[in-house]
Amino acid sequence: MLEADLKAQLKAYLERALRPIHIIASVDGGAKSRELLSLLDDLKEASAKITVDTTGDDARKPSFALTSPGTDIDVRFAGLPMGHEFTSLVLALLQVGGHPSKAAKDTIEQVVALEGDFLFETYYSLSCQNCPDVVQALNLAAVLNPRIRHVAIDGALFQDEVEAREIMSVPTVFLNGAKFDQGRMTLEQIVARLDTGAAKRDAAKIAAKKPFDVLVVGGGPAGAAAAIYAARKGIRTGVASERFGGQVLDTMAIENFISVKETEGPKMAVALEQHVREYDVDIMDLQRATQLVPAGDDGLVEIRLENGASLKSRTVVLSTGARWRQLGVPGEDQYRNKGVAYCPHCDGPLFKGKRVAVIGGGNSGVEAAIDLAGIVAHVTLVEFDHQLRADEVLQRKVRSLSNVRIVTGAQTTEVTGDGAKVNGLVYKDRAGGDSHRVELEGVFVQIGLLPNTEWLKGVVELSPRGEIIIDDRGQTSVPGVFAAGDATTVPYKQIVIAMGQGASAALSAFDHLIRTPAPVLEEAEAA
Incomplete structure (x- = not known):
């Protein structure tokens, strides 16, 4: 089923597996089951650690479970995880096979510590670029915690379930039979929903941070570029973002980013974050900004967050991006994700x-x-x-x-x-x-798009369209506050332009810093 070059790549990846992987398949006589068996033969051929049993009795056919002898791991795929989900399959094989995850240590500890029994069911489509994030997050959770089980279901293949459960948007996740959520979710977001004390602990950590030299609000292309350019100056840099990658995460094909012939949004988002993490940048994800307070006598701009915490910085770069514009007509909100x-x-x-x-x-x-x-x-x-x-x-x-x-x-x-x-x-x-x-x-x-700037009204000057008004240096109407990307008045909302703007805004922020006396901080605050 797999082409020769893909088989070779798969074999190289699976060499990283540390323990046996046992696959239990549930099949019937249909064409899709035959395709699945062909895929499983390719997997077995790619690694001596993989064994396949075709006597499974799962009601969903075709489907298969990934297990490892001596463990309680239960990761399942209903359908053929090809397309965007082939990466999810490879990662699941590696993780079931004992290869360590790259997830943050504190997130892994949170997952392991979760109490209760959780059965997650994720409905995806093979063309969905948002679905793999959710599938991979829940697969990892099922590997880390034996009381978590996960099955990823190809909605196009199991239409009866889709109709019965009235699923009209993917990814859609059910937990213990009840609808849990829809749309892109990271492991951190899922854990935050399950661990009710996580938000309070997170807010306390953020509130304890000392002031930044440059604080970037937003983690899309503009924010990533701003963070890199600021960090390269050797100054204290932070990024507070609702979701790192921004709207790029929702972009299917990118074919106009110079020097990269073709890529996909989620892949670019991963590359952006990896690049930023190469520098000494404090990334604070899952943080929604709700208010900007201009600098007072202490010379620090304050950004207040939805969780009650606040961050302070000598300069701020706003790169909050944009979201899909809504019709604003009766029925739109009522039937969102229902058609x-x-x-x-x-x-x-x-x-x-x-x-x-x-x-x-x-x-x-x-x-x-x-x-x-x-x-x-x-x-x-x-x-x-x-x-x-x-x-x-x-x-x-x-x-x-x-x-x-x-x-x-x-x-x-x-x-x-x-x-x-x-x-x-x-x-x-x-x-x-x-x-x-x-x-x-x-x-x-x-x-079209709508800028994410409602929280800035009355503080930062906005255009009639709600865009942040900036000059050619990215300066806003508030001293020490700069802006870049799709949230600003700069025309042509393109990734390459947003990145250029982010770099320009960071350099302008640095110029502002070297021309402005540093505030004298209280001893406790600077500690």
């Missing part, structure tokens, strides 16, 4: 054979319509403007597809549903004023 989606790559496979709409006629919207047309029965592409705004090459492609209907000059006014899931979309003809209803099962919103 309303924002990631066609992630959730598209769940709508196989169904009728969907894509809202937005820019590049993102038209690309989404093209991608979905190969999966779903029909796509209605709805654009507010009187013409599509995507590149001409994309417009030609989408117009050539027989199962795509394009509606321009249309204002979406409502997403309708039956109380449990989406069943339609209402739009108004902007020219004539008539309303039209389209019966469908899914709505994919692709109408």
